[in-house]
Amino acid sequence: MSRIKARFEALKKEGRGALIPYLQAFDPDYETSLELLKAMPAAGADLIEIGVPFSDPSADGPTIQAAALRGLKAGATLGGVLEMVRSFRETDTETPIILMGYLNPIDSYGPAEFCFDAVQAGVDGIIVVDMPTEEADLLDAHARAAGLDIISLVAPTTSRTRLFHVLKDASGFVYYVSITGITGTGSASQAQLEEALPKIREVTDLPVAIGFGISTPEQARTASRIGDAAVVASALIKTMAGTLSDGKATGKTLPAVLEQLMALSAAVRV
């Protein structure tokens, strides 16, 4: 059984949804982001999403754009991100790791090689923001052969007919982009989520994670109950950015992010 499946089944038995924190790889440097990654499970991360820095993150808001830029400045490459996951897996073999990024670095790495190397490194799933279902054949077969879940995105603009199309071969979990917008810019209301989720569940039995615009513990709790997981990204990165001095990590960086993560994870456990 895949780590993603095992984790969601275990949480189901616990009777709660998951908290999925996000960090940008190499932000603000390799060591700090690796240390943060390693500390996240103990602080309450059920699954972890790692952003792969890209020069042109056209679906991301200012917070994640800045994080990507810091990551690139610190020398981030897709290979370097896999190295980071490999290092994480030396001490944690259970927490699912999902990479989130854009297609071009993967295309440049080589789709087949990437899927193989990612699984070898210990990656469980990938979210490729600019690869809709219509273009997914670039990775599908390679991912399947390697045992890597391609996480499907659905959005408020995805019609019912299209949901069937998008989720036809979905695996791992479904990522619901809960607002029409870029990351970290707005939030869906509880009522909007309550209206959207049943429509998705009608089409798939996979767990549904809700992301985009979730920043407070209350929002995380709500999303983890209406869906099966809450993704928190920009809010954590904003906290990290606030601790940096001249773009460099300080003694406050890890404690601040982890404290916020603990508050979020406490909320999904109540």
Place this chain on the structure above:
Amino acid sequence: MTTPSSSLPNSLRSGPDERGRFGVFGGRFVAETLMPLVLELEEAYRAAQADPAFREELDYYYRDYVGRPSPLWFAKRLTEELGGAKVYLKREELNHTGSHKLNNVMGQILLARRMGKTRIVAETGAGQHGVATATVCALFGLKCVIYMGATDVERQKPNVFRMHLLGAEVKPVTAGAGTLKDAMNEAMRDWVANVADTYFLVGTVAGPHPYPEMVRDFQSIIGTEVKEQIVRAEGRLPDVIVAAIGGGSNAMGIFHPFLDDADVRLIGVEAAGLGLDSGKTAASISRGRSGVLHGNRTYLLQDKHGQIEEAHSISAGLDYPGIGPEHSWLNDIGRAEYVGVTDQEALDAFQLLTRTEGIIPALECAHGLAHVMKIAPEMPKDKIIVLNVSGRGDKDIFTVASHLGVNL
């Protein structure tokens, strides 16, 4: 619009396929949030294509508002100066707003109106597309937001002021190097955040399908006119067609109607910046490789890890690390040739055309002319070259002045 011959199975004009691809290039690489909109746009465009009233309306605006057809001018003094092939100039700089950009914008704004959209967003580099977009928004009373790199806002002040006068909101983009690529990212972010009422009016033959096809179709009026005009003037088709390429819309527009005329050489001129091997270039085909950005697969300037590199050119309109996917395909199948011209060569050409023909060209098309200056003298006098003069150079006089050491 595509002509009937473009649907012939053996035609090079039949692309893209149903996935929006020209060979391996093109496609629809957008976030799921935008995917339904891209599909809706394609549907709306097909409906418009099938509606004779749409074409009639477009023809009306082309004639009475844009000022088409644009003349094909025999550049006698330039030809004498170069001492070889006859050089004709397709005068797209005479269109309303001073460039070929309005051809596309006119078509898309009519489509946006058919789709009931009330807010228009667009990206712009040199500002020509931004001005054209702001112009039609003024014409139809639509809200208009233009994203422009902060660097470009600085070096294209006259166009920024024009857009303001036309009632558009110009949003400077500080991300990255503050040029066209960053403006494109920001326009896409705006579109994703305002899907209900907003139409993204792409200015070049790039982006997710159907944009490359649609923009090409609207710009193909250029080549269609050239075909008639050159036959009238010379009784035959030209030997060579030359056009400058940033994203590639003016080149695609003049090339496309000639794709099946195998004897007509098609040459796209990319901005080599400080030189093709200087590391400061915008020559995506000459120095890039296949990748995915801004909704399509195409040749891109990128590092070995797939991070997009900043382009460089003296011309803000060519300062883009990618190129329309159909050009990438035409390059790979060998139907069109792509060459590079440096900033300095373009500056020299800019001055030559101004002196010999009394036409101040945009720095973009000065790149095309610089290549004509290289090939025309080597060709016999009975050969014919057509250069697309895609825009006028008034907007560039400050840049040119500063390079010539003149303080305006």
